[in-house]
Amino acid sequence: MPESRAVALTRELIRCPSVTPADAGALDVVEKALKASGFETHRIVFSAPGTADVDNLFARIGAGAPHLSFAGHTDVVPPGDPARWRFDPFAAEVSDGRVYGRGASDMKGAIAAFAAAALRYVERHGAPKGTLSLLITGDEEGVSINGTVKLLEWARARGERFDHCIVGEPSNVSTLGDMIKIGRRGSLNGRIRVVGKQGHVAYPHRAENPAPIVARIVDALSGHELDKGTSHFERSNLEFSTIDIGNKAVNVIPGEARAEFNVRFNDVWTHDSLKERILQVIKTAAPNANVEVEFPPSNAKSFITKPGPFTELVIEAVRQVTGLTPELSTTGGTSDARFIVNYCPVLEFGLTNEAIHAVNENARIADVDQLCAVYLNVLERYFGP
Numbered sequence: 001m002p003e004s005r006a007v008a009l010t011r012e013l014i015r016c017p018s019v020t021p022a023d024a025g026a027l028d029v030v031e032k033a034l035k036a037s038g039f040e041t042h043r044i045v046f047s048a049p050g051t052a053d054v055d056n057l058f059a060r061i062g063a064g065a066p067h068l069s070f071a072g073h074t075d076v077v078p079p080g081d082p083a084r085w086r087f088d089p090f091a092a093e094v095s096d097g098r099v100y101g102r103g104a105s106d107m108k109g110a111i112a113a114f115a116a117a118a119l120r121y122v123e124r125h126g127a128p129k130g131t132l133s134l135l136i137t138g139d140e141e142g143v144s145i146n147g148t149v150k151l152l153e154w155a156r157a158r159g160e161r162f163d164h165c166i167v168g169e170p171s172n173v174s175t176l177g178d179m180i181k182i183g184r185r186g187s188l189n190g191r192i193r194v195v196g197k198q199g200h201v202a203y204p205h206r207a208e209n210p211a212p213i214v215a216r217i218v219d220a221l222s223g224h225e226l227d228k229g230t231s232h233f234e235r236s237n238l239e240f241s242t243i244d245i246g247n248k249a250v251n252v253i254p255g256e257a258r259a260e261f262n263v264r265f266n267d268v269w270t271h272d273s274l275k276e277r278i279l280q281v282i283k284t285a286a287p288n289a290n291v292e293v294e295f296p297p298s299n300a301k302s303f304i305t306k307p308g309p310f311t312e313l314v315i316e317a318v319r320q321v322t323g324l325t326p327e328l329s330t331t332g333g334t335s336d337a338r339f340i341v342n343y344c345p346v347l348e349f350g351l352t353n354e355a356i357h358a359v360n361e362n363a364r365i366a367d368v369d370q371l372c373a374v375y376l377n378v379l380e381r382y383f384g385p
Contacts, residue, residue, distance in 0.1 A: 003094075005116040006115075011092035011094075014103055018074050027074060030074070037123070038122065039059045044057075044058065046150040048145050048146055054145075062128040065130055067132075068378075069164070070114040071337075078102075086100060090102060101361065105170045105356050105361060107169055112368065113168070118134070130383055133162075135148065152339060165340050167347070172351065176352060180328055181332065184335060186298075187262060190293060190295050191258070192259045192293055193257075194213045196208040197253075200253070201253055210257040213257070217286055217291070218243060218259055222240060224281050227266065233267060241260050243259045263278075313378065322374070
């Protein structure tokens with residue numbers, strides 16, 4: 001049985017070793033397929049000091065409202081040691097009903113499925129009564145500076161107005177159709193430095209040991225309840241990732257101690273209000289200590305697209321194709337949807353995520369085809385035949 005257009009595109013994309021921020025021809029694959037069916041395409045390269053140039057693609061067909069956009073990324077994380085893979089990570093081999101390769105599920109399979117669905121829609125119905133577009137970037141797995149943020153600004157400057165968007169991130173847990181992401185938690189990193197006074201352990205009165213102080217701070221922040229969660233979000237969570245004193249001498253009181261943490265926070269907080277609460281907790285735990293706290297810049301804010309007609313439209317499309325009623329979730333890490341929500345309501349629905357970023361990343365062939373069918377169903381419900 002010949003492979004579908006969605007699967008063929010998936011394999012063609014995987015064969016492009018587009019380790020972030022390299023493109024390696026991936027956007028050429030998408031652009032060529034869309035352009036042949038009448039899509040207007042634009043390739044835009046964005047750059048910033050200290051970062052690599054990033055190639056981006058904007059493609060559109062139709063005119064006016066409503067405007068539905070599909071967004072995603074063709075860049076992938078490094079494959080690691082290829083010897084640990086069952087197949088070459090960029091060979092797109094098919095075995096046991098699965099296509100293997102870096103990016104298969106995150107998220108070249110979804111890009112291929114949406115492109116194939118868009119092509120099928122145009123073949124069946126012609127240009128939509130409205131606008132259908134694709135926003136494809138190449139730096140989502142990297143610093144996310146020269147991709148979606150700037151592509152959205154570029155599109156708005158030329159008069160594009162988006163009504164709704166679907167991001168093809170691998171949203172499903174174990175079965176296609178089990179979950180739609182309607183939002184994401186925000187992310188905030190923090191670095192703590194406690195400054196003491198180095199000295200001999202036999203003369204503690206001549207030194208100031210920062211170790212007990214950093215321990216109190218870690219305990220206080222780890223045990224502090226930031227909130228109880230909301231109707232759509234789990235409670236915010238602070239986790240320490242490292243505690244470091246760096247002292248190899250057992251008879252020396254160290255001069256400083258450091259710790260780093262990350263907070264995944266819900267829509268109760270902004271970055272500023274969360275920073276203020278953390279500083280209050282630290283001050284209470286170590287009121288007289290010499291403590292320095294640094295919060296590296298973060299663009300990962302909490303967001304949500306509250307359920308409404310568009311959410312119901314996508315749910316019905318998923319239900320009709322898969323037979324499942326997807327859970328609406330805000331779990332997981334960050335995605336470029338956090339930028340898109342500033343322009344329009346956005347949902348995330350793609351393949352399953354159990355193999356993402358892993359050795360032997362793969363996607364079920366049947367899932368790629370079924371995802372394409374879901375996207376086509378969405379288009380026909382959204383624009384009409």
